[in-house]
Amino acid sequence: MTLLENKSAEIPAPREITTKPRISDKIFRGVVTAGGLSSLLILGFILIFLAYQGFDVLKSQGFGFITGSAWNVVTDESGNIDYSQTQFGIAAMLVGTIICATIAVLIAVPISVLTALYLSFYAPATVRKFMVAVIDLMAAFPSVLFGIWGFLVLMPSVEYWAKLLHKYLGFLPFFDMQVPVFTRSPFVAGVVLAIMIIPIVTSVSREIFGQTPLDRIQAAYALGATRWSMIKAVVIPYGRSGVVGGAMLGLGRAMGETVAVYTVLNIVYQINWQVLLGAGGNVASMILLKFGEAGDGEIKALMAAGLVLFLLTLLVNSIADLIVKSSGAKGR
Amino acid sequence: MSTVIAPPKPGKPWKATPKQRLTILGIYLSAALVSYGLVAVTPLKGKLAYFVVFFCASIVIDFILSYTQRGMASAKDAVARGLVTVGMTLAVLPIFSILFEVIKRGYKGLNLGLFTNDMSVTSVNDPIGNGGLLHAITGTVIMVAIALIVAMPIGILTAIYLTEIRGKFAAPIKFLVQAMSGVPSIVAGLFILSSYVYPITGSLSGFAGSLALMILMIPTIARTSEEVLLLIPNDLREAGVALGGTQWRTVALIVIPAAKSGLVTALILGIARVAGETAPLVLLTGGGEAVNLNPFDGPMGSLPIYIWKCFGQGTEESITRAWSGILVLLVIVLALFIAARFLSERKVAK
Numbered sequence: 001m002t003l004l005e006n007k008s009a010e011i012p013a014p015r016e017i018t019t020k021p022r023i024s025d026k027i028f029r030g031v032v033t034a035g036g037l038s039s040l041l042i043l044g045f046i047l048i049f050l051a052y053q054g055f056d057v058l059k060s061q062g063f064g065f066i067t068g069s070a071w072n073v074v075t076d077e078s079g080n081i082d083y084s085q086t087q088f089g090i091a092a093m094l095v096g097t098i099i100c101a102t103i104a105v106l107i108a109v110p111i112s113v114l115t116a117l118y119l120s121f122y123a124p125a126t127v128r129k130f131m132v133a134v135i136d137l138m139a140a141f142p143s144v145l146f147g148i149w150g151f152l153v154l155m156p157s158v159e160y161w162a163k164l165l166h167k168y169l170g171f172l173p174f175f176d177m178q179v180p181v182f183t184r185s186p187f188v189a190g191v192v193l194a195i196m197i198i199p200i201v202t203s204v205s206r207e208i209f210g211q212t213p214l215d216r217i218q219a220a221y222a223l224g225a226t227r228w229s230m231i232k233a234v235v236i237p238y239g240r241s242g243v244v245g246g247a248m249l250g251l252g253r254a255m256g257e258t259v260a261v262y263t264v265l266n267i268v269y270q271i272n273w274q275v276l277l278g279a280g281g282n283v284a285s286m287i288l289l290k291f292g293e294a295g296d297g298e299i300k301a302l303m304a305a306g307l308v309l310f311l312l313t314l315l316v317n318s319i320a321d322l323i324v325k326s327s328g329a330k331g332r
Numbered sequence: 333m334s335t336v337i338a339p340p341k342p343g344k345p346w347k348a349t350p351k352q353r354l355t356i357l358g359i360y361l362s363a364a365l366v367s368y369g370l371v372a373v374t375p376l377k378g379k380l381a382y383f384v385v386f387f388c389a390s391i392v393i394d395f396i397l398s399y400t401q402r403g404m405a406s407a408k409d410a411v412a413r414g415l416v417t418v419g420m421t422l423a424v425l426p427i428f429s430i431l432f433e434v435i436k437r438g439y440k441g442l443n444l445g446l447f448t449n450d451m452s453v454t455s456v457n458d459p460i461g462n463g464g465l466l467h468a469i470t471g472t473v474i475m476v477a478i479a480l481i482v483a484m485p486i487g488i489l490t491a492i493y494l495t496e497i498r499g500k501f502a503a504p505i506k507f508l509v510q511a512m513s514g515v516p517s518i519v520a521g522l523f524i525l526s527s528y529v530y531p532i533t534g535s536l537s538g539f540a541g542s543l544a545l546m547i548l549m550i551p552t553i554a555r556t557s558e559e560v561l562l563l564i565p566n567d568l569r570e571a572g573v574a575l576g577g578t579q580w581r582t583v584a585l586i587v588i589p590a591a592k593s594g595l596v597t598a599l600i601l602g603i604a605r606v607a608g609e610t611a612p613l614v615l616l617t618g619g620g621e622a623v624n625l626n627p628f629d630g631p632m633g634s635l636p637i638y639i640w641k642c643f644g645q646g647t648e649e650s651i652t653r654a655w656s657g658i659l660v661l662l663v664i665v666l667a668l669f670i671a672a673r674f675l676s677e678r679k680v681a682k
Contacts, residue, residue, distance in 0.1 A: 021578070022578050024580045028578075028579060028580035029579075032497055035486050035489025035492075035493060036489060036492075036501060037501065038489075038490070038550075039490060039505060039512050039550065039551070040504070040508050042547060042550070043511065045523070045527060049523055049526040050522060050526060110419070112423065113419070114415055115420045115422075115423040117416045117419075118416035119420070122413065122416055123420075131420070131424065133673060134427060135423065137666070137669050140601075140605065140665055142607070142636060142665065143608065143609075143611075144608060144636050144640055144643075145430065145434070145639075145658050145661070145662065146430075148639070148658065149429075152433075152651075153429065154429075161380070164380075195426045198426075202423065226405050226406060226409035227409055227413070228408050228412035228413070229409070249514070252514045253514065256514070256516025256517070256519070257516070258516065258518040258610075259610040259636075259640070263643075284516055284518045287518055287522065288518060288615075291615060299525075303522055306518065306519050306522035310515065313516055313519075314511055314514070317510065317513075317514035318507070318511060321507060321510045321511070
């Protein structure tokens with residue numbers, strides 16, 4: 001008996017089991033959450049600082065900043081900006097941005113979708129691996145390279161294409177022009193931008209196509225579909241909205257591109273709908289152009305322009321992101 | 333007595349037979365003939381005409397051939413096959429043209445002095461042998477290194493938050509990282525200008541440039557790291573917790589080491605993303621011509637700015653300098669990219 005009693009006395013109290021995180025885990029979670037929230041912080045700060053710097057200009061110009069297209073800086077004797085007479089308006093540049101980006105998307109999306117289809121359903125495995133690497137590499141090319149290559153190598157060819165378009169499709173209002181100047185036009189910039197966004201649109205489309213359910217593909221083949229009728233019946237309905245999202249993503253990139261556009265585009269401060277004419281604009285490259293000679297007040301206007309560009313790309317990217325995310329769940 | 337029937341040889345019925353290969357070759361040959369003939373007899377001229385006629389002709393010939401042999405469905409399939417091939421060709425044509433031109437025009441300016449001299453005493457018309465891009469390389473390395481030191485913890489912590497903690501902010505943070513990757517580089521430059529340069533230092537410096545690069549780097553690192561961490565099997569995490577590890581120890585001692593090479597890939601891709609970034613550096617660094625090793629004081633050169641400036645000067649020598657600068661930059665980006673590929677082949681270590 002004594003033995004048993006002794007033993008029972010030695011049984012330790014059961015360990016307290018808890019789901020409460022330890023201190024080390026609390027610190028860990030805190031640090032990681034802080035790191036995770038830093039992207040929110042950075043985006044918030046971008047918004048706040050650009051708005052703060054551009055506030056004077058936005059206040060004095062109001063909506064005219066977006067709808068006007070005059071950029072006249074009037075200073076008083078002490079060099080300060082006279083806001084009652086100065087005009088800052090970026091409408092011409094906004095229109096130019098949208099024109100260039102739209103041309104880029106119109107050219108890049110068909111090519112990218114065809115490439116993605118080829119890579120997903122036609123290419124042999126070795127070719128696919130190599131081509132995917134090549135296209136990913138293209139995404140890492142610096143934009144200054146695209147700019148210089150576009151200016152020195154691509155532009156002569158594109159000018160020739162522009163002349164053909166003008167000759168045979170000149171009756172369309174946007175291919176029409178009074179003065180035949182084809183150099184450094186929005187069309188050239190659009191082609192360069194198209195080449196720059198092909199990788200991203202291709203990789204998004206390829207990802208979406210890759211998610212097509214295999215059972216549906218095989219079902220289509222089992223019913224005797226050719227490759228094309230399988231793609232038409234299964235892949236395209238399934239991936240359509242994803243491709244739209246990828247195109248929007250490309251649009252966002254094309255809108256924010258600076259150096260390449262600055263290099264190939266002749267920036268002229270007026271709204272120009274004739275895409276083949278050598279005069280256009282782009283908010284980002286306008287900022288770069290004006291920055292060199294800008295005084296204090298004008299830099300504030302550039303900050304405001306940067307804010308508008310930031311909000312525009314943020315909007316486009318967010319919509320693109322939502323579309324890409326919501327795609328894939330449906331389909332026939 | 334039973335005869336032994338030899339088992340049939342494993343065949344590859346999906347492979348093209350010699351006859352089919354011959355047909356494909358025939359289609360391309362005849363398309364080439366047609367394009368040559370059309371360019372010769374009609375007013376169509378130039379490389380563009382060759383390409384267009386060649387592709388159209390090969391698609392049409394393929395269409396007719398398939399239609400006569402197997403009917404309409406097959407003919408449509410042939411057209412689709414032709415079109416995707418054209419699309420692929422158009423997508424990769426620029427990249428090969430770029431590589432070709434950069435090597436062709438860039439190698440003329442290559443010499444050893446490029447890596448030992450800077451541009452402080454060289455003018456635009458000096459022969460190629462004078463001057464170099466030492467200041468640009470040191471500047472780029474310093475700025476990218478600083479950007480990496482800041483962006484690495486933030487990017488990887490974001491990825492750990494998204495994959496390990498999965499707190500209530502996970503969805504919005506994922507969205508914000510995506511949004512951040514679309515921030516135009518010039519906006520990042522303007523932001524640093526408005527938040528750091530004007531209120532704090534008042535002068536342009538390399539550090540301001542690296543802050544802007546950091547903003548552009550974080551989303552790339554965060555997204556790639558997230559993908560890598562998602563590849564780590566959940567068994568490893570469960571094993572760590574089952575052994576009594578806290579979450580902190582599980583992540584630090586099991587998940588991160590297992591994902592090490594993948595995380596390095598993420599960092600390399602981050603570097604490749606910003607190494608050629610030009611616009612924010614034009615705004616922020618001042619673009620010096622001499623070697624400057626102090627990121628907090630004085631203008632600092634960088635490879636993209638070197639290329640940009642040389643191109644802008646427009647003389648024959650400086651354009652050649654610009655192309656050699658591009659060649660050097662491209663070799664760096666290529667090397668980084670190949671390193672990343674090589675590492676990501678074995679993303680999950682044993």
